Amino acid sequence: MTNSNSETYDIIIIGGGATGLGIALESASRGYRTLVVEAYDYGKGTSSKSTKLVHGGIRYLANLDFALVKEGLEERYYFINNAPHLAKAQTYLIPFQNIKEKIKYWLGIKIYDSLAGKLKLGKSRFLSKEETLREAPDLASEKIIGGAVYLDGQFDDTRLLITLVKTFETLGGTALNYTKVTDFTYADNKQINGIIVKNQLNEETKTYFAKHIINATGTFSDSIMNLAEKTTQHKNVAAAQGTHLVFDKEIFNSDHAILIPETGDGRVLFILPWHDKALVGTTDVKVNEPTLDPQAQENEIDFILEVLSEYCNKPVSRHDIKSVFSGQRPLVKSAKDKNTAKISRKHEIFETGNGLVTMAGGKWTIYRRMGQDTIDYIEKTRKLHKTQSRTHHLRLFGYTTDKIPYPLGIYGTAREEIIKIQQELNNFQLLHNELPYFQAEVIYHVRYEHAKTVEDILARRTRALLINSKAALASATTVASLMANELGYDHLWQQQQLKSFTTECGKYSV
Numbered sequence: 001m002t003n004s005n006s007e008t009y010d011i012i013i014i015g016g017g018a019t020g021l022g023i024a025l026e027s028a029s030r031g032y033r034t035l036v037v038e039a040y041d042y043g044k045g046t047s048s049k050s051t052k053l054v055h056g057g058i059r060y061l062a063n064l065d066f067a068l069v070k071e072g073l074e075e076r077y078y079f080i081n082n083a084p085h086l087a088k089a090q091t092y093l094i095p096f097q098n099i100k101e102k103i104k105y106w107l108g109i110k111i112y113d114s115l116a117g118k119l120k121l122g123k124s125r126f127l128s129k130e131e132t133l134r135e136a137p138d139l140a141s142e143k144i145i146g147g148a149v150y151l152d153g154q155f156d157d158t159r160l161l162i163t164l165v166k167t168f169e170t171l172g173g174t175a176l177n178y179t180k181v182t183d184f185t186y187a188d189n190k191q192i193n194g195i196i197v198k199n200q201l202n203e204e205t206k207t208y209f210a211k212h213i214i215n216a217t218g219t220f221s222d223s224i225m226n227l228a229e230k231t232t233q234h235k236n237v238a239a240a241q242g243t244h245l246v247f248d249k250e251i252f253n254s255d256h257a258i259l260i261p262e263t264g265d266g267r268v269l270f271i272l273p274w275h276d277k278a279l280v281g282t283t284d285v286k287v288n289e290p291t292l293d294p295q296a297q298e299n300e301i302d303f304i305l306e307v308l309s310e311y312c313n314k315p316v317s318r319h320d321i322k323s324v325f326s327g328q329r330p331l332v333k334s335a336k337d338k339n340t341a342k343i344s345r346k347h348e349i350f351e352t353g354n355g356l357v358t359m360a361g362g363k364w365t366i367y368r369r370m371g372q373d374t375i376d377y378i379e380k381t382r383k384l385h386k387t388q389s390r391t392h393h394l395r396l397f398g399y400t401t402d403k404i405p406y407p408l409g410i411y412g413t414a415r416e417e418i419i420k421i422q423q424e425l426n427n428f429q430l431l432h433n434e435l436p437y438f439q440a441e442v443i444y445h446v447r448y449e450h451a452k453t454v455e456d457i458l459a460r461r462t463r464a465l466l467i468n469s470k471a472a473l474a475s476a477t478t479v480a481s482l483m484a485n486e487l488g489y490d491h492l493w494q495q496q497q498l499k500s501f502t503t504e505c506g507k508y509s510v
């Protein structure tokens, strides 16, 4: 079956987001020959635009879905333990404006901590009004009656995703970005036995065969199921958009993340210290047609500014925004779900009549669990030899518990390679004086992290576009030139890259 334009694997995964890479890691670590294909870049979809929380979801307690919260809290533990260079425990302060909030969250935190049990990240505490304002001095003081501090996790989503790719590769897996599935192949018994892909950079097509093919395309799950089974209209997944604004940290300078407990639409809003900035989000807006790289709506931006202004002791305006980014949640539908904020964050497996397995829903925090459940499902339903999951304690690429200083700490032990590149090129310069990234990192991303475009570097290998869109745009020429030198590309390539990055950048600016 295999020739120069085709290859055969045990398991193929479509989609290079948190779900796809979680499954890929599980599959390769259990010894399956595994391929993962991503149509654009890893994390180009939702997985680069999360709020960066590693959590059980304290707000889901309101739905009394204790099992869902407990699962998230368990996974939070493995998540942080397996990648301490990328994920950490973070204190979250909840300021209360009234007794109702105080009682609700007092109870919530007690339940949250008891569900975490031994896997608790630290001790929660309740604060007087004075203590609350001392610990978060930028809070508007008039309405606050007190607060509470509890612990959850925080991480950098695309750095973790690239680290999953690297770990997967060390286990023998093959990961291809810019490789889009355009159709399926079928065996004589009409069961799916392969994918036809197009390389989005050079237009080449190729076929990959596998006994088991898994769809992990998030908000695009239904369209891939429809492509596999052309006679059926699958409607399993809904999409809901969430937007974040990023500010200089001076706008809300606190070591604590802040959880605003009750917004006008009955949600919560986070203000998080992230890459030396303040990241604020998110909204929840129903989406009819999912898009890969959505743009924030004006009313989402206004809403976040309004809530932030209510809690901040100084005025906050559009001029303060450094970047804005939006993502779309893949939510598993049930017939009665109307309000997307209330649709459960549970994950679910679907299978078409011709054997395409889809894993959808869930959240970043439980990427490992979603991977484990998918491979368990394949082994069980296809009557394979049952293997044990090895990912609970699988240390991810670059693992170290050493406290390596920011900004290179995020690479863990791999930062040595960047230092070598700095010495090789005799280049110790930053990309831009308002960004914490070295020029040598670009070369590292090209050589070792599958970076193929200027956007890959500025949006996902570094987080420049998300923390300061103007500075990211100003760095694009340097990035294009460094990449062109490394890869032997011409001036035309650089021009095309700049044009396309400038368009993309528009979505991240207000």
Ligand SMILES: Cc1cc2nc3c(=O)[nH]c(=O)nc-3n(C[C@H](O)[C@H](O)[C@H](O)COP(=O)(O)OP(=O)(O)OC[C@H]3O[C@@H](n4cnc5c(N)ncnc54)[C@H](O)[C@@H]3O)c2cc1C
Pocket (backbone or CB within 6 Å): 014, 015, 016, 017, 018, 019, 020, 037, 038, 039, 040, 041, 042, 043, 044, 045, 046, 047, 048, 049, 050, 051, 052, 053, 054, 055, 179, 180, 181, 182, 216, 217, 218, 219, 220, 224, 240, 241, 242, 243, 282, 292, 326, 327, 328, 329, 330, 360, 361, 362, 363, 364, 365, 366
């Ligand atoms: C605003 C927001 C905030 C969030 N915050 C958090 C949080 O703080 N903590 C948390 O735990 N979770 C959070 N989540 C949830 C989490 O981000 C998502 O559940 C998760 O990223 C979904 O990952 P995924 O891999 O399923 O989808 P995606 O990341 O979208 O990946 C799907 C991939 O499939 C690819 N694809 C599509 N079609 C094809 C094709 N034909 N061929 C090949 N590839 C294809 C796409 O290009 C895409 O990259 C948040 C979500 C949103 C929207």
